Structure formats: C-alpha cells, structure tokens
Amino acid sequence: METGLTVALGAGLGAVARYLVLVWVSPASPEALVLAVTFAVNLLACFAMGLFRPGAFWGVGFLGGFSTLSAVALAATSNSPLWAVFIIVLSLSTATLAWLGGDAARERHHV
Numbered sequence: 380m381e382t383g384l385t386v387a388l389g390a391g392l393g394a395v396a397r398y399l400v401l402v403w404v405s406p407a408s409p410e411a412l413v414l415a416v417t418f419a420v421n422l423l424a425c426f427a428m429g430l431f432r433p434g435a436f437w438g439v440g441f442l443g444g445f446s447t448l449s450a451v452a453l454a455a456t457s458n459s460p461l462w463a464v465f466i467i468v469l470s471l472s473t474a475t476l477a478w479l480g481g482d483a484a485r486e487r488h489h490v
Contacts, residue, residue: 382435389440393424397445414454418470421446422477429481446474 397420404416424446428438451470455463 390444393441393444425477426481429478
C-alpha cells in the first residue's frame with residue numbers, strides 16, 4: 380500500500396510538471412508543436428530513467444507521470460493510419476533509444 384501511494388504521489392507531481400511544460404510552450408501552439416514537446420518530454424523522461432535508474436517515487440511515479448503515451452496515442456488516432464503507425468513507431472523507438480542512451484551514459488560515468 381505504501382509503495383502504491385508513493386508512486387501515485389510521484390505520478391501526480393510528474394503529470395503536473397508535464398502540464399506546466401505544455402502551458403509554458405503555450406496552449407495556443409499548433410498541434411504539431413504540442414506533439415513535438417510531448418515527444419521531447421517523453422525522451423527526457425526515458426533518458427533520465429536510464430541515467431539515474433530511480434526508485435518508485437522518482438522513476439515509476441514522477442517520470443512515469445511526466446511522460447505520456449496516451450497523448451501520443453491520441454495524436455496517432457487523429458491522423459491517417461499510415462501517419463498513426465509512423466507516430467507510434469517513432470515514439471516507441473526513440474523512447475527506447477533515449478533510455479539506452481541514459482543507461483550508456485550512466486555506465487560510462489561509473490567505469
């Protein structure tokens with residue numbers, strides 16, 4: 380129960396942080412810019428996960444709430460099927476590469 384509450388608190392704070400980044404960019408921005416910022420936030424969160432290997436609060440909680448697959452999925456469903464596949468594949472592949480990059484940076488720093 381305690382771990383669940385810790386993760387929930389972190390996720391809530393991470394989601395608020397993501398919202399503040401999007402507001403800072405400007406909610407009146409074109410949809411493409413909002414999608415680009417969402418991609419950037421997701422890549423930053425994945426890189427941080429690989430770099431720091433944080434615990435429940437910062438990792439699963441905060442970084443999990445900070446990143447978002449649902450916004451990417453919404454953008455994908457709002458476009459043609461071919462564009463949707465491109466968005467999903469790009470998101471998943473770049474997120475994986477960002478995590479691997481963070482992990483490699485951590486390993487290089489510790490060696």
